[in-house]
Amino acid sequence: MSGRRSRRSPSDLVSWGWIILFALGLIAAAIGFTYVYVSARSQLVELDDRLCPVVGAASQTIILIDTTDAIADVTKLNIQTLLRDTASGIQRGGLLEIRALTSAAPYTKELFSLCNPGNGGDLSAFTGNAALARERWQAGFGQPLLVALEKAVEANKADSSPIMAGIQSIAVSHLVAQKARAIPSRLIVVSDMFENTEFFSHYRGVTDFDAFKKSPAANRFATDLAGSDVSIWLIRRAKSPVDSVALMAFWQQWIDYNHGVFSSAKSLQGVEG
Structure with missing residues (x-):
């Protein structure tokens, strides 16, 4: 007896599409958050009492x-x-x-x-x-x-x-x-x-x-x-x-x-x- 292939219904395909889009959205958000965090950290410079960077004046x-x-x-x-x-x-x-x-x-x-x-x-x-x-x-x-x-x-x-x-x-x-x-x-x-x-x-x-x-x-x-x-x-x-x-x-x-x-x-x- 020949095996029968299971067919995915259109509703299953739509569900997987939303899951993929959601995952891509999470990845994009994580990348964006990382960029903002790194950029913000790069602009934070610790200053001494003379407002000079603690590592020394530029x-x-x-x-x-x-x-x-x-x-x-x-x-x-x-x-x-x-x-x-x-x-x-x-x-x-x-x-x-x-x-x-x-x-x-x-x-x-x-x-x-x-x-x-x-x-x-x-x-x-x-x-x-x-x-x-x-x-x-x-x-x-x-x-x-x-x-x-x-x-x-x-x-x-x-x-x-x-x-x-x-x-x-x-x-x-x-x-x-x-x-x-x-x-x-x-x-x-x-x-x-x-x-x-x-x-x-x-x-x-x-x-x-x-x-x-x-x-x-x-x-x-x-x-x-x-x-x-x-x-x-x-x-x-x-x-x-x-x-x-x-x-x-x-x-x-x-x-x-x-x-x-x-x-x-x-x-x-x-x-x-």
Whole structure:
């Protein structure tokens, strides 16, 4: 007797179709959940008290401002505008530090030192909380920056301007460590760039770098800028003891001599005196 094949009814086929669709839906949902979870986790970065990633800043920009001599009001506004522009360009996780030059050791004073925690602009609408990020940025970074911008141009007149010592102090504390060498580093010096100490002074009319190398200042303030980019924002004076072109050439040589990379120099608006 021949065997009889069982035939599936149309209702059985429909049932299996729904089961398959349901299983595919579960798989798709699991994949979607996994993607959202992984994406959300990737945007969570643990921060320290300075809003820097606990693993270290992604980059660093240090700004040294010389207020040991008076600065014209329009120059102060120009400095503050450039500082805001610089701050807005700091990457998420990057350190921005603003320091004032002082006439006594350690030759610089911290005014602002925070990492940009991100303002939420780069967060996904599905996996990030952009509103919370903006609030954290404003409270933790934006407001303290506004306070620092006012302090940055306050007069701090002194009889000496140890620019080299200030740069050396920053290099030792921020640039030479192995961890610091692994990230992009930028130093901006805001000054008339007239070095004035007992060891060397541009007010004596000297801009010849070979003559400088014979002075006590050459060894005393020698440092390692560790390949960092160095820019100068030049504060202009009505009366200059040296030619401005020769002055910039001197500092370019000094930066190179101390293992930095001279990036640019710009004259600020306004003239003091």
